Amino acid sequence: MDPSIQPEREPSYALYQKELFLLSQKGSHPEFSTRPDKLEELAKETLSKGGWLYASCNAGLGWTDRANREAFYRWRIVPRMLVDTTARDTTTELFGHKISAPIAFAPIGINKIYHPLGELNAAKVAGELNIPYCLSTAGSQPIEDVAKAAGTAPKFFQLYCPHDEELEDSLLQRAWDSGFDVCIMTLDTWQLAWRHEDIANSNYAFYRGIGAEIGLTDPVFRKRIKEAGLDPEKAEDMPQIGEKWIDNVWHGKAHTWEKVPKLIKKWKEISGGRPFLLKGIQHPDDAIKAVEVGCDGIVVSNHAGRQVDGAVGSLEVLPEIVDAVGDKCTILFDSGIRSAADVFKALALGAKAVLVGRLYVFGMGIAGEAGVRHVMKSLLAEFDILMNCAGVNKISDIKKSHLRYVEGVGGLSGTL
Ligand SMILES: Cc1cc2nc3c(=O)[nH]c(=O)nc-3n(C[C@H](O)[C@H](O)[C@H](O)COP(=O)(O)O)c2cc1C
Numbered sequence: 388m389d390p391s392i393q394p395e396r397e398p399s400y401a402l403y404q405k406e407l408f409l410l411s412q413k414g415s416h417p418e419f420s421t422r423p424d425k426l427e428e429l430a431k432e433t434l435s436k437g438g439w440l441y442a443s444c445n446a447g448l449g450w451t452d453r454a455n456r457e458a459f460y461r462w463r464i465v466p467r468m469l470v471d472t473t474a475r476d477t478t479t480e481l482f483g484h485k486i487s488a489p490i491a492f493a494p495i496g497i498n499k500i501y502h503p504l505g506e507l508n509a510a511k512v513a514g515e516l517n518i519p520y521c522l523s524t525a526g527s528q529p530i531e532d533v534a535k536a537a538g539t540a541p542k543f544f545q546l547y548c549p550h551d552e553e554l555e556d557s558l559l560q561r562a563w564d565s566g567f568d569v570c571i572m573t574l575d576t577w578q579l580a581w582r583h584e585d586i587a588n589s590n591y592a593f594y595r596g597i598g599a600e601i602g603l604t605d606p607v608f609r610k611r612i613k614e615a616g617l618d619p620e621k622a623e624d625m626p627q628i629g630e631k632w633i634d635n636v637w638h639g640k641a642h643t644w645e646k647v648p649k650l651i652k653k654w655k656e657i658s659g660g661r662p663f664l665l666k667g668i669q670h671p672d673d674a675i676k677a678v679e680v681g682c683d684g685i686v687v688s689n690h691a692g693r694q695v696d697g698a699v700g701s702l703e704v705l706p707e708i709v710d711a712v713g714d715k716c717t718i719l720f721d722s723g724i725r726s727a728a729d730v731f732k733a734l735a736l737g738a739k740a741v742l743v744g745r746l747y748v749f750g751m752g753i754a755g756e757a758g759v760r761h762v763m764k765s766l767l768a769e770f771d772i773l774m775n776c777a778g779v780n781k782i783s784d785i786k787k788s789h790l791r792y793v794e795g796v797g798g799l800s801g802t803l
Pocket residue numbers: 441442443493494495496497523524525526545573666688689690691693721722723724742743744745746748
């Protein structure tokens with residue numbers, strides 16, 4: 388933040404807007420627009436073909452991706468006037484962490500296909516902005532290095548849970564030892580969905596030997612590699628090692644509900660009782676079950692529409708899930724967040740915080756760490772300004788009464 392712009396309170400992300408306008412005084416302007424359709428256009432031009440295809444691919448015809456956006460379109464914000472919002476506060480508490488805003492980095496695999504430093508870019512920005520960073524098991528930087536880059540940001544570890552228990556122990560222990568204190572088990576990606584464009588281009592980085600760094604730095608997985616007669620030091624063995632990594636960790640058979648309490652028990656022992664969440668919940672009965680088996684929270688998510696084509700929009704199911712378990716566990720939300728208004732709507736419908744995925748990936752592909760910073764600071768600024776303009780002072784004041792439901796979806800196009 389430009390120090391000559393005096394904040395009226397800390398943190399005051401709204402001032403980022405002024406900072407960007409003031410660039411005109413230096414004959415300059417921001418490097419790129421963070422309007423999501425423009426961002427997507429630029430990402431398409433800038434990313435490698437494989438990176439772009441992977442980030443943008445959806446399941447099947449892409450109808451779930453569309454349903455995610457349509458669901459947001461049907462809820463409208465009703466702003467309130469003449470409210471004194473000078474002391475408004477975007478901060479909130481999540482699992483014992485005080486964070487700058489109810490916004491977190493979603494776990495996204497193989498970031499090296501977007502930028503050579505991969506996950507380190509986003510982790511560093513999470514630390515600067517003090518918002519949570521979720522590291523994917525499919526990340527392409529070692530757990531320990533990502534933790535260092537994230538500094539004091541709250542660090543959540545997203546587990547693709549292997550069937551190899553020794554490997555599971557090792558991943559969880561490494562995560563905890565490095566400072567990840569919330570475990571999020573993703574449920575919806577045991578099989579990569581039918582994603583037409585990736586398949587048509589044989590586009591899966593691991594099969595090209597890219598992105599298995601978490602496995603390559605794991606003592607148990609290294610043992611497995613050697614047992615299979617492969618050499619982690621040999622570049623020519625990488626494609627087979629990548630194949631083994633995904634087969635061992637997540638493209639196996641799905642776990643079932645019996646697994647979850649065991650995993651929770653293990654995580655609680657390792658972490659001294661820190662939170663455990665399930666990600667990918669879309670049905671209230673699954674949410675109820677998650678609470679029954681001892682989860683501290685859930686992520687209502689359909690994986691950005693990348694897994695089940697023709698599925699319900701993630702925001703559509705949020706209210707019924709909140710009705711079922713909202714008073715019994717912490718509900719996070721993702722899939723389709725493209726703006727501050729979307730964040731506001733998800734919170735108003737009962738989410739404690741939201742995860743953002745594609746937006747920051749596009750920023751990373753366009754300009755690495757600076758790109759992630761611009762995208763996420765812009766989102767935080769837009770959210771702060773939205774609270775101001777809608778007459779809201781605190782996160783806990785954002786309620787369903789700020790929304791109105793409208794039937795019909797006319798007018799939607801492309802990424803919006
Ligand atoms: C390119 C890409 C890779 C992803 N990789 C993972 C992953 O490794 N683990 C995971 O739990 N979710 C993964 N997701 C899903 C995100 O965590 C999140 O649920 C989703 O992106 C949120 O929707 P949004 O992109 O519309 O914000 C991935 C999503 C994308 C777009």
